[in-house]
Each structure stands twice: as C-alpha cells, then as structure tokens.
Amino acid sequence: xxxxxxxxxxxxxxxxxxxxxxxxxxxxxxxxxxxxxxxxxxxxxxxxxxxxxxxxxxxxxxxxxxxxxxxxxxxxxxxxxxxxxxxxxxxxxxxxxxxxxxxxxxxxxxxxxxxxxxxxxxxxxxxxxxxxxxxxxxxxxxxxxxxxxxxxxxxxxxxxxxxxxxxxxxxxxxxxxxxxxxxxxxxxxxxxxxxxxxxxxxxxxxxxxxxxxxxxxx
Ligand code: NHR
Ligand code: GAR
Numbered sequence: 001x002x003x004x005x006x007x008x009x010x011x012x013x014x015x016x017x018x019x020x021x022x023x024x025x026x027x028x029x030x031x032x033x034x035x036x037x038x039x040x041x042x043x044x045x046x047x048x049x050x051x052x053x054x055x056x057x058x059x060x061x062x063x064x065x066x067x068x069x070x071x072x073x074x075x076x077x078x079x080x081x082x083x084x085x086x087x088x089x090x091x092x093x094x095x096x097x098x099x100x101x102x103x104x105x106x107x108x109x110x111x112x113x114x115x116x117x118x119x120x121x122x123x124x125x126x127x128x129x130x131x132x133x134x135x136x137x138x139x140x141x142x143x144x145x146x147x148x149x150x151x152x153x154x155x156x157x158x159x160x161x162x163x164x165x166x167x168x169x170x171x172x173x174x175x176x177x178x179x180x181x182x183x184x185x186x187x188x189x190x191x192x193x194x195x196x197x198x199x200x201x202x203x204x205x206x207x208x209x210x211x212x213x214x215x216x217x218x
Pocket of ligand 1: 090093094095096097098099102111112113114121122123144145146147148149150151
C-alpha cells in the first residue's frame with residue numbers, strides 16, 4: 001500500500017505543530033511519506049496526542065531514564081531503527097544528539113530551525129533576533145551534522161520583524177512559514193531530488209541561487 005512512500009520516523013519534544021503540518025500534507029496526498037513512528041523524548045509532549053489522533057504509532061524514549069547522553073542516544077537509535085526509516089525528521093526536537101548518532105544517520109536526518117541560519121543557532125532564537133535589532137528573521141530546514149544547526153541548508157523562509165514584536169508574536173509569524181517550507185523540503189527529499197555536494201544541498205542536481213530562499217510569496 002505504501003510502496004511508493006518513503007518510510008520516515010519523526011522525532012518531537014513539544015506541541016507538534018510542525019508534525020501536524022507534515023501529517024496534513026501526507027493526508028492531502030501531497031507528501032509521499034509513510035510515517036512509521038513518532039517518537040518523543042518528552043512523555044508530556046502535546047504532539048503525541050496529534051500523532052495518536054492521526055492513528056500513527058507513538059513511542060516515548062525519555063532522556064531522563066538514561067544515565068548520560070550516549071546511553072540516551074543509543075536507546076533512541078535502537079527505537080528508530082526498528083522501523084527501518086530512510087529518513088529521520090526532527091520536528092521541534094529539543095535534545096542535542098551526539099556525533100555517533102548523527103553519523104549513523106548521515107544524509108538522512110533533517111531539522112527545522114527557527115532562524116535564518118547561520119544566524120542564531122541554538123535556543124531562544126526569536127528573543128535574540130529582537131535584541132539584536134534584526135529587521136528580518138525566519139526559519140531554515142537543514143541536514144543535521146554533529147555541529148548544532150550548522151549542516152547544509154535545504155530551504156529558508158524570511159519574515160519581517162515588525163514594530164512592537166515580542167518573541168511570541170515573532171515566533172508565530174515564523175512558525176507559519178515553518179509549516180510551509182518543512183513539508184516542501186521533505187517532499188523534495190522523498191522525491192529523490194536532494195543531494196549534497198561539497199557540503200551544499202543540490203536540488204535536481206543543481207545549486208540554484210534562489211533555492212536557499214523560499215520567499216513568502218512563492
Ligand atoms: N544535534 C546535533 N548534533 N546537530 C544538530 O544540528 C541538532 C541536534 C539536535 C537537535 C535541533 C536544534 C534546533 O533546531 C537539533 C539540531 C536543542 C538544542 C539544545 O540546546 C539546540 C539546538 C536544537 C535543539 N538543547 C538542550 C540540550 O541540552 C536542551 C534544551 C531543552 O530541553 O529545552 O540538549 O534548535
Ligand atoms: C518550532 O518553532 C521549531 O522550529 C523549534 O521549536 C518549535 C517547535 O514547534 N525547534 C527548535 O527550537 C529546535 N530546537 P512544534 O512542536 O509546534 O513543531
């Protein structure tokens with residue numbers, strides 16, 4: 001039934017609105033993924049309820065149950081690999097992963113990050129962009145490499161910073177764009193259109209100057 005669909009495992013930690021955007025595109029027939037499992041490190045993640053509502057298999061691998069990061073990474077890797085995914089998707093996943101884990105999934109691990117990378121890797125991106133007086137902010141989809149938020153960029157979307165913005169209002173504007181570019185980037189991957197050469201992402205074998213920026217109007 002799912003022969004033409006790419007098997008994926010999706011990792012979450014929180015609300016799961018990016019997960020929801022992926023589920024919605026799959027259900028609409030626009031994103032050929034077979035979501036084999038949704039795994040959360042946080043047992044209370046709201047995204048688990050979204051996954052269950054879509055009849056997806058869910059699991060919790062709590063980082064609190066392990067003595068150190070390597071033990072957690074190993075347990076998570078085993079849980080993922082039971083589902084034999086061709087792609088692993090970080091959708092608001094909040095734990096930094098170690099080198100051995102990342103190398104195991106080299107070229108098949110993708111993250112959505114709420115900033116215009118390479119600006120503002122890490123946490124609290126919206127507050128930091130506001131504090132720096134940025135006039136533009138946004139989101140990036142990237143392949144995950146051992147250095148956090150430094151992997152090859154697949155797609156970005158830009159939003160304006162508006163007068164009176166708070167981290168919350170800015171986050172909401174960015175999140176809307178995340179829900180657009182994340183499923184789009186995953187579709188490119190599922191269709192076999194992405195490759196990496198010299199640390200850069202190619203779409204259909206070409207490095208397009210416009211590819212990195214998927215503007216709000218397109
Ligand atoms: N792991 C590696 N090796 N490389 C990346 O690029 C990663 C990664 C793990 C997660 C997502 C990333 C983001 O999009 C991501 C990219 C969590 C933290 C963090 O500091 C930083 C970046 C990202 C996710 N986490 C704290 C930690 O100690 C915990 C914070 C919390 O639980 O709230 O792991 O932003
Ligand atoms: C999103 O903005 C995502 O980009 C960000 O957390 C939010 C998760 O929302 N991810 C990170 O900050 C990763 N460290 P969601 O759970 O509703 O998708």
